[in-house]
Amino acid sequence: xxxxxxxxxxxxxxxxxxxxxxxxxxxxxxxxxxxxxxxxxxxxxxxxxxxxxxxxxxxxxxxxxxxxxxxxxxxxxxxxxxxxxxxxxxxxxxxxxxxxxxxxxxxxxxxxxxxxxxxxxxxxxxxxxxxxxxxxxxxxxxxxxxxxxxxxxxxxxxxxxxxxxxxxxxxxxxxxxxxxxxxxxxxxxxxxxxxxxxxxxxxxxxxxxxxxxxxxxxxxxxxxxxxxxxxxxxxxxxxxxxxxxxxxxxxxxxxxxxxxxxxxxxxxxxxxxxxxxxxxxxxxxxxxxxxxxxxxxxxxxxxxxxxxxxxxxxxxxxxxxxxxxxxxxxxxxxxxxxxxxxxxxxxxxxxxxxxxxxxxxxxxxxxx
Numbered sequence: 001x002x003x004x005x006x007x008x009x010x011x012x013x014x015x016x017x018x019x020x021x022x023x024x025x026x027x028x029x030x031x032x033x034x035x036x037x038x039x040x041x042x043x044x045x046x047x048x049x050x051x052x053x054x055x056x057x058x059x060x061x062x063x064x065x066x067x068x069x070x071x072x073x074x075x076x077x078x079x080x081x082x083x084x085x086x087x088x089x090x091x092x093x094x095x096x097x098x099x100x101x102x103x104x105x106x107x108x109x110x111x112x113x114x115x116x117x118x119x120x121x122x123x124x125x126x127x128x129x130x131x132x133x134x135x136x137x138x139x140x141x142x143x144x145x146x147x148x149x150x151x152x153x154x155x156x157x158x159x160x161x162x163x164x165x166x167x168x169x170x171x172x173x174x175x176x177x178x179x180x181x182x183x184x185x186x187x188x189x190x191x192x193x194x195x196x197x198x199x200x201x202x203x204x205x206x207x208x209x210x211x212x213x214x215x216x217x218x219x220x221x222x223x224x225x226x227x228x229x230x231x232x233x234x235x236x237x238x239x240x241x242x243x244x245x246x247x248x249x250x251x252x253x254x255x256x257x258x259x260x261x262x263x264x265x266x267x268x269x270x271x272x273x274x275x276x277x278x279x280x281x282x283x284x285x286x287x288x289x290x291x292x293x294x295x296x297x298x299x300x301x302x303x304x305x306x307x308x309x310x311x312x313x314x315x316x317x318x319x320x321x322x323x324x325x326x327x328x329x330x331x332x333x334x335x336x337x338x339x340x341x342x343x344x345x346x347x348x349x350x351x352x353x354x355x356x357x358x359x360x361x362x363x364x365x366x367x368x
Contacts, residue, residue, distance in 0.1 A: 001028075001366075004096040006110075007035040008103035011058055014211065014238075015259060016288065017124055017160070017183055018102045024359030025100075026056035032096075034059050034089065061086055063105070067139040075142035083109045098366060101154075103127070104147040111153075120156040120366070122181075123147075126167055129281040131214055148172040156365060163306045164284035179365055182310075184355045185291035192263040199264050202252075204332055207234040207269035209262060210289050215282050217275040217303070218246045220321055225250050228328055233273075236265055266296035270336035271328070274302040283307070290315060295350035297343035299331035314346050 003025060007018040011033070022033050037060035062085045066078040086109040093099070093114045101107060101121050127133055127147065133140050151157055151174045158179045159165040165178045201207070208216075212235060221233050225248050232250045235242075236257040243253045257265055266272055272293040276282050286307045293300040294314045301324060302308045304317040311317075316327045338346075 001097045002030045002095060003032070003098045003100055004091065004093070005031050005033045005100045006102065006106040007033060008105060009035060010038045011035045011060075013038075014256075015186070017122075020184070020186055020355040021100075021122070021359060021362070023056060024355045025362070026054065027356075027359070028055075028363065030055045030057075032057045032059065034061050034091075036060070037062050059089065061089055067136055067142075071136070071138065075138050079108055079142070086110075101150070104143060104150050107150040108146055111149075116153040117155040119150070119154040120158065120362070121150050121154040122158045122160075123151075123164060123168065124160050126164055126281050126284040128171070129279065129284070144171075148174065151176070158362070158365070161284050161286040161307050167280070167284060181358055181361050182286040182353070183288045183291065184353050184358045185288070185295055185350050187354050187356065188259070189263055189292060189295055190351070192260055194264055194267045196261055196264045199261055199268060201234055201265075201268045202232045203270070204231040205234045205269050206231060206271045206273050206328065206331070207236065207265060208273050208275065209236040209257065209265060209292070210274075212237050212239050212242050215276045215279065216242070217277045218242065220275050220324060221251065222246065222248055223321060224325055224328065228325060231270075231328060231332070234269065236262075262292065263296060266293065266298055269298060271299040271301065271331035272296065273300070274308075275324070276303045278303055278305045286310075291350055291353055294346045297338055297346045298336055299327070299334065299338065301327040301331075314349060 005022050007022070009016060009018045011019060022031055025031050033056065035058065063082045064085070066081060067075050070078060093110070096118070099110065099114055099119045101119060102124060104121070104127065127143055128140060133143060151168060151172055156179070157176065158181045159168065160181065160183055162180055165180055168178065225231070225233060232252055234252050234254060236254045238256050239253045274287060274289060283305050287302070290300070290302060290308065290311050294311065299316065300314065301316045301318055302311065304319045308315065308317055318324045318327060
C-alpha cells in the first residue's frame with residue numbers, strides 16, 4: 001500500500017505521534033511524508049528535506065500563519081495563499097491508496113483533488129482548545145467548519161483518547177464510527193543506556209520530561225518545593241519563558257534532552273512527575289510520557305483525569321497538593337526503587353503498548 005502522510009509537525013521537532021506512526025507504517029508500506037517546514041533560520045536544522053530510508057520518504061511544505069497578521073481579512077481568503085504554496089509540491093494523488101492527515105488544516109488544500117473516502121483523519125488533539133487557536137476567533141471558526149467537514153467526509157476517523165472522541169461527537173454532531181487508538185511508547189527506549197557519565201541528578205530529584213506550556217502547574221511545583229525542603233524538581237524540555245518567569249533554588253531547567261538519554265534521565269531520578277492543570281485540552285490527551293515513565297520502573301505521579309485513570313495500576317494519581325506531597329514522601333522512603341517484580345510488571349505493560357502495536361491497529365482498520 002502506498003500512503004500520502006501529511007503532518008503539521010516538523011519532522012525534526014520533539015518526536016511525537018506523527019513521526020512514530022509514519023515510521024511504523026513504513027515498515028510494511030510505502031509512506032511519503034509531507035511535513036510543515038520551519039522557516040526560522042535558527043531552527044532550520046529540524047527540517048529534513050528529501051530524506052528518509054527504505055519505504056519512508058520525507059518532503060517539506062511551507063505554510064504561513066497569515067491569520068495572525070491580517071486579522072481583518074476572512075481566513076478562507078488567506079488560506080488560498082497556503083493552498084497555492086502547497087500546489088508547488090506537484091503531487092500525483094492518484095498513486096496513493098490512503099491519505100493520512102494528522103491535522104484538519106491540510107484538508108482544505110487537498111479536498112478538491114482526492115477521493116475523500118481515501119482519507120484517514122487521525123485527530124491527535126482538541127484543536128479548538130489550543131491557546132494559539134483560542135486567541136484568533138476567526139481562525140478558530142474556520143478550523144471548526146473545516147474539521148466538521150473533514151470528519152463528515154473522511155473514510156476513517158481515529159482519535160487518541162475517549163474524551164477526545166466524545167468531544168468531537170458532541171461538538172460537531174456527526175454520527176459515524178470513531179476509532180480510539182491511544183498513544184504508545186517507542187521501542188527505541190528499550191535499548192537505551194541506563195547510565196551516562198555526563199548525566200547526573202541531585203539526590204531526591206523528581207523529574208518531568210516533555211513540553212513546558214500553559215498546562216504545566218508551576219504553582220503546585222513551587223508550593224511543594226517550599227513545603228518539602230530536601231527535594232529538587234528537574235525539567236527536561238524546551239522551557240519557553242518559564243525559566244525566567246518561575247524561579248526557585250531547587251527548580252532546575254535542564255533544557256532539551258536528546259532522545260537517546262531519556263531512559264538514563266528517568267533512571268537517575270527518585271520519581272517522575274506529570275504536574276498538569278486539567279482543562280479540555282489535557283482531558284483529550286492520552287499521555288505518551290506515562291508509557292515512558294512506566295517503562296523506567298520508577299515511582300510516578302500524574303494529575304488525576306479520565307485518561308490518566310488508565311494507568312492507575314502503575315501511577316500514583318493525585319488531585320490535591322497534599323496528595324502530591326504524599327507521593328513525594330513515599331518515593332523518598334523507597335529511594336525511588338520498586339521491587340524487581342513491580343518493575344517487571346511495569347515493563348510488561350509498556351511493551352504491550354508500543355507504536356508498532358498501534359500501527360498494526362491502524363492497518364487492521366484500513367483492511368476492514
